[in-house]
Amino acid sequence: NAGVTQTPKFQVLKTGQSMTLQCAQDMNHEYMSWYRQDPGMGLRLIHYSVGAGITDQGEVPNGYNVSRSTTEDFPLRLLSAAPSQTSVYFCASREPGGASYEQYFGPGTRLTVT
């Protein structure tokens, strides 16, 4: 199993540009989520999904969209990038019935918005 994969690893955007961060998992996990990590703030939940076709907002959803058309993929879209969205983004998944804290994280995408 490749686990949770994320692409790209690094990205630089100009203010106002849009892009999609990709996340995929090959473990047949129903639950997937997106976090952003900022210094001193820990990880904060952006959006999550409990299964294909079902998504919900986390703590910091503004400026981000998600969709879940398949169990494997959970892309995160930045609609109009802002410097405040400069961060490291992590995708995570957990197995069906698994304890809620047993999440498997991807390697992250480092995004810089200028």
Added chain:
Amino acid sequence: QQQVKQSPQSLIVQKGGISIINCAYENTAFDYFPWYQQFPGKGPALLIAIRPDVSEKKEGRFTISFNKSAKQFSLHIMDSQPGDSATYFCAAIYAGNMLTFGGGTRLMVKP
């Protein structure tokens, strides 16, 4: 406002020493308290977790102590090794899905 407060932000310990990281929370609805370890360039990985009805949990050199009345919990790393150098996050979870993280502690273990 962070619901889980973590201290210190950074910690330097000599090899063989004890590393102690503390966390405090306000929301009594939290029902699980995990710790994650993150190495540079990697995502966090689950290290150890505890339920609020347990006062202590030990796995190898890692121990969680939990004080429900004080709403505090801590991670102790015994016999700290340079390979333990990483960022550690405490977290809390409720409603089955929402993980809330502390701000993180960057640990450096000096040889």
